[in-house]
Amino acid sequence: MNESSFNRRNFLVTSGSVVSGGWLFCAIPSIFATAQAASGKRDLGEAFTNLQPLEAADLEAMAEQILPSNETPGAREVGVIWFIDTALGGFFKDVAALIKDGLAELNAGLDADYRFADLDPEKQRRALQAIETTPFFDMVHFLTVAGMFALPGYGGNREKLGWALLGFEDRHAWQPPFGYYDQVNLPEVSS
Numbered sequence: 001m002n003e004s005s006f007n008r009r010n011f012l013v014t015s016g017s018v019v020s021g022g023w024l025f026c027a028i029p030s031i032f033a034t035a036q037a038a039s040g041k042r043d044l045g046e047a048f049t050n051l052q053p054l055e056a057a058d059l060e061a062m063a064e065q066i067l068p069s070n071e072t073p074g075a076r077e078v079g080v081i082w083f084i085d086t087a088l089g090g091f092f093k094d095v096a097a098l099i100k101d102g103l104a105e106l107n108a109g110l111d112a113d114y115r116f117a118d119l120d121p122e123k124q125r126r127a128l129q130a131i132e133t134t135p136f137f138d139m140v141h142f143l144t145v146a147g148m149f150a151l152p153g154y155g156g157n158r159e160k161l162g163w164a165l166l167g168f169e170d171r172h173a174w175q176p177p178f179g180y181y182d183q184v185n186l187p188e189v190s191s
Contacts, residue, residue: 048081050089050096056081057117058103063144065124075144083147084140095139102136 048056063075063084075081088096106127107115116127131137 048085050093051081051085054115054117055100055103056085058107058115059084059099059140061117061119061124062128062140063147065121065128066141066144067148075148078148080144080147083150084143087143087146092143098136098139102131102134102140105136106131 047053051059060076060081063080067075067078067080069075069077084099088099103116109130110116110119110127116124119127128137
């Protein structure tokens with residue numbers, strides 16, 4: 001590399017790549033540990049880490065309205081709430097306050113005797129229609145879809161049911177479809 005091609009911008013780009021790669025390498029054990037803990041808690045039915053039980057019930061009811069059960073499993077069967085709980089304490093902890101404040105506002109708009117999870121499905125649908133253009137609803141919608149199709153280790157996608165809905169075939173390795181021109185033809189060596 002000559003002097004003219006090495007400037008401050010190149011230095012920052014190169015060092016930024018090194019730092020981010022180093023961070024990712026160091027963070028891999030904690031990412032795997034979080035994923036394993038989330039799926040273990042989901043499977044054992046343990047308490048939520050980042051959500052209160054009433055918050056979890058409201059969010060699960062919202063998720064079920066977004067991805068309902070019908071002929072196929074919905075958000076409840078797939079365990080989306082476990083993904084949301086894990087995300088709000090980890091890689092989405094910056095939006096935890098938005099979610100909790102949004103739930104409080106949603107429930108404040110209902111009759112004093114009811115929470116969102118207590119409403120019948122039609123009343124839940126109407127309540128969600130009133131807030132569907134808010135950042136709160138957008139985030140719950142995103143987390144619901146992400147939990148439906150994420151790696152099962154992150155808490156959602158129980159038994160890979162979300163992937164089954166898409167027709168995704170989870171295999172450890174894939175064999176490329178070699179054709180005649182893709183084959184490696186080594187010349188014969190005569191001795």
